[in-house]
Amino acid sequence: MNERTNSGGRRRFLARAGLVGGAALAGGLPPVRALAKGEENLPPNVPEWMRTLGPGVTASPYGTPSPFEKAVVRRSVEWLTATEQSSINFTPLHALEGIITPSGLCFERHHGGVPEIDPEQHRLMIHGMVERPLLFTMDDILRFPSVSRIYFVECPANGGMEWKGAQMDGVQFTHGMVHCCEWTGVKLSTLLAEAGVSPSAKWILAEGADAAAMTRSIPLEKALDDCLVCYAQNGERIRPENGYPLRLIVPGWEGNVNIKWLRRIKLGDRPWHHREETSKYTDLMPDGKARQFTFLMEANSVITSPCPEKPMKHGKGFHEIRGIAWSGSGKIRRVDVSTDGGDNWRTAELQEPVLSKALTRFRLPWTWDGAPALLQARAIDESGYVQPTIEQLRKSRGLNSIYHKNSIHTWRVNADGTVNNVQII
Amino acid sequence: MSRSSRRRPLVAIAAALLSAALVAGDAFAQDRAPQRFGFGRAATAAEIKGWDIDVRADDGLGLPPGKGTVAAGEKLYQEQCASCHGEFGEGNGRWPELIGGEKTLRSEDPRKTVASFWPYAPGIFDYVRRTMPFAAPQSLSDDDTYSIVAYLLNINDLLPADATLDAAALKAIRMPNRDGFVQGDPRPDVPVGEPCMSKCRKEPPRITSDLAQRLGVTPDNRRQK
Numbered sequence: 001m002n003e004r005t006n007s008g009g010r011r012r013f014l015a016r017a018g019l020v021g022g023a024a025l026a027g028g029l030p031p032v033r034a035l036a037k038g039e040e041n042l043p044p045n046v047p048e049w050m051r052t053l054g055p056g057v058t059a060s061p062y063g064t065p066s067p068f069e070k071a072v073v074r075r076s077v078e079w080l081t082a083t084e085q086s087s088i089n090f091t092p093l094h095a096l097e098g099i100i101t102p103s104g105l106c107f108e109r110h111h112g113g114v115p116e117i118d119p120e121q122h123r124l125m126i127h128g129m130v131e132r133p134l135l136f137t138m139d140d141i142l143r144f145p146s147v148s149r150i151y152f153v154e155c156p157a158n159g160g161m162e163w164k165g166a167q168m169d170g171v172q173f174t175h176g177m178v179h180c181c182e183w184t185g186v187k188l189s190t191l192l193a194e195a196g197v198s199p200s201a202k203w204i205l206a207e208g209a210d211a212a213a214m215t216r217s218i219p220l221e222k223a224l225d226d227c228l229v230c231y232a233q234n235g236e237r238i239r240p241e242n243g244y245p246l247r248l249i250v251p252g253w254e255g256n257v258n259i260k261w262l263r264r265i266k267l268g269d270r271p272w273h274h275r276e277e278t279s280k281y282t283d284l285m286p287d288g289k290a291r292q293f294t295f296l297m298e299a300n301s302v303i304t305s306p307c308p309e310k311p312m313k314h315g316k317g318f319h320e321i322r323g324i325a326w327s328g329s330g331k332i333r334r335v336d337v338s339t340d341g342g343d344n345w346r347t348a349e350l351q352e353p354v355l356s357k358a359l360t361r362f363r364l365p366w367t368w369d370g371a372p373a374l375l376q377a378r379a380i381d382e383s384g385y386v387q388p389t390i391e392q393l394r395k396s397r398g399l400n401s402i403y404h405k406n407s408i409h410t411w412r413v414n415a416d417g418t419v420n421n422v423q424i425i
Numbered sequence: 426m427s428r429s430s431r432r433r434p435l436v437a438i439a440a441a442l443l444s445a446a447l448v449a450g451d452a453f454a455q456d457r458a459p460q461r462f463g464f465g466r467a468a469t470a471a472e473i474k475g476w477d478i479d480v481r482a483d484d485g486l487g488l489p490p491g492k493g494t495v496a497a498g499e500k501l502y503q504e505q506c507a508s509c510h511g512e513f514g515e516g517n518g519r520w521p522e523l524i525g526g527e528k529t530l531r532s533e534d535p536r537k538t539v540a541s542f543w544p545y546a547p548g549i550f551d552y553v554r555r556t557m558p559f560a561a562p563q564s565l566s567d568d569d570t571y572s573i574v575a576y577l578l579n580i581n582d583l584l585p586a587d588a589t590l591d592a593a594a595l596k597a598i599r600m601p602n603r604d605g606f607v608q609g610d611p612r613p614d615v616p617v618g619e620p621c622m623s624k625c626r627k628e629p630p631r632i633t634s635d636l637a638q639r640l641g642v643t644p645d646n647r648r649q650k
Binding site: 071073075076077078079081082083085086092094111112125126127132133134135136137140141143144145165166167168169170172173190193194205207211212213215263264266268270272273274275278279282284285286287288289290291292293294295296298308309336340341342343344345374378380384385386388392393396397399400404412420421422423424425 | 458460461462463464465466467468472473476477478479480481482483509518519520521530531533535537542543544545548551552555556559562563605606607608609610611612613614615616617618619620621622623624625626629630631632633634635636637638640642643644646647648
């Protein structure tokens with residue numbers, strides 16, 4: 001009984017479907033479109049990836065980005081340095097959102113390559129002008145009270161290729177020597193208290209366990225203020241390129257003093273005037289004198305959409321201008337955006353949280369009329385510092401400083417939506 | 426309910442919480458972070474000696490005993506340094522040059538070298554000992570380091586060819602750019618104050634540099650490598 005009803009029902013249904021089909025063809029509905037290459041998975045077709053099972057859990061025990069994101073990588077500029085061991089690469093800022101830089105995309109700057117350090121055999125020594133010279137294992141360091149903070153780290157040479165003119169046609173290369181991560185570790189002040197700082201100590205020397213045995217002198221005041229000795233980055237152990245297993249974070253100060261692979265801290269009463277604070281990382285002025293110990297990374301900003309890598313292919317109409325701003329002096333208070341080369345400015349919206357010495361994401365709705373435009377962003381930080389123009393920087397520092405070029409950056413949007421790096425007056 | 430009667434229980438709860446907190450405070454006093462934790466251990470003199478490689482550049486504090494000569498340094502330099510830095514320190518290809526550059530610091534193309542830029546001679550000892558030769562850092566003995574530094578100073582006309590170099594002699598050398606550095610960060614060195622928001626330009630913007638797209642020096646980062 002039941003069976004009969006059922007089969008009868010099915011027959012009736014199929015017949016009706018057939019009729020409907022015939023009616024559709026007769027009624028002239030659009031025929032199924034020929035499959036163009038690349039459209040096989042578009043509606044009305046069922047996408048290929050819905051018709052098979054995908055790999056199971058742990059197919060990738062440590063996950064990696066989608067293969068379709070292969071172009072989103074750090075890149076170096078080959079002609080810049082003689083060797084990759086002492087070189088730099090750049091964060092792909094154009095491809096990132098929000099304020100956290102994925103660990104694997106953080107720009108790298110090494111002076112003697114990346115050491116492969118066995119954490120069991122890594123030690124941190126604190127000595128010099130202290131009551132008790134100490135030696136810590138990684139386990140010792142991990143026992144101390146920990147703190148996590150989100151900070152940017154920026155190489156002071158960021159933008160350095162642009163002092164004399166617009167040279168690099170991409171935000172990855174004009175601004176990519178910056179990253180922003182959550183850093184976890186122990187306050188340097190805690191470790192220094194453990195060793196007992198001598199009253200006459202005024203500076204520390206931090207040294208890395210790499211082939212460059214990188215050293216920088218840092219005023220004790222800063223060391224005791226907000227420096228961290230970190231073992232974790234974005235929740236996991238620091239990546240080898242970023243200082244595994246232990247690095248110094250010196251918030252808001254030039255990247256080079258954030259000594260990676262930290263193995264030694266010595267206290268003294270004066271700076272050491274080492275190679276990386278005399279021959280390098282000093283700012284040569286037009287009078288032939290060089291500014292030394294210019295640690296602070298002043299406020300900076302850049303528009304990451306649109307940019308040369310992210311042209312406005314969509315043509316005229318709505319475009320959300322997006323970018324990042326940051327300051328070593330504290331929080332970003334405001335970011336203004338101009339689309340007419342700095343004649344008129346509108347204040348952008350800042351994405352919360354706005355954190356001290358961290359990247360801050362800004363956004364501004366814009367309706368592009370399709371005409372060429374000159375886009376600029378201008379950051380103002382909580383100290384009241386206003387990001388300067390390139391002309392203002394040059395007036396005060398000339399062209400040979402290399403370091404600390406934090407001027408307002410200009411993108412030219414062309415009528416076809418392509419974007420180029422230009423400088424304007 | 427009157428306002429005051431509603432408030433009273435809250436006050437009572439707050440008082441109870443407060444006393445509970447005080448009691449808990451006593452009970453957990455020993456759980457607070459101590460002034461010193463006592464983690465780690467004393468670094469021994471031998472451990473410190475092995476790692477304490479820094480030389481303070483301005484006064485040479487930390488320079489080790491030992492000495493070297495220009496002649497010995499020339500030989501070592503040719504064997505271990507010249508392949509990158511050139512036979513006479515002129516720098517092969519893009520490897521750093523170690524000579525010359527005097528009187529260029531105010532020019533359009535400053536050349537910063539040991540001779541033209543480095544302020545303190547002991548700093549050369551510190552750097553060479555900690556990180557050169559590039560592919561074999563910390564392989565040079567102190568005597569060999571003195572010799573190589575002597576040779577570097579010699580090719581920069583800062584030490585006679587027959588000289589012997591030790592800690593005292595190195596400290597005594599006055600580098601040409603000794604006074605070339607200014608300490609005390611003068612920034613901000615650009616105008617401060619509320620920035621202009623509208624009709625800020627006296628003249629329309631003029632592009633001063635648009636070479637970037639034509640120079641062809643930017644790597645293509647839109648495609649997979």
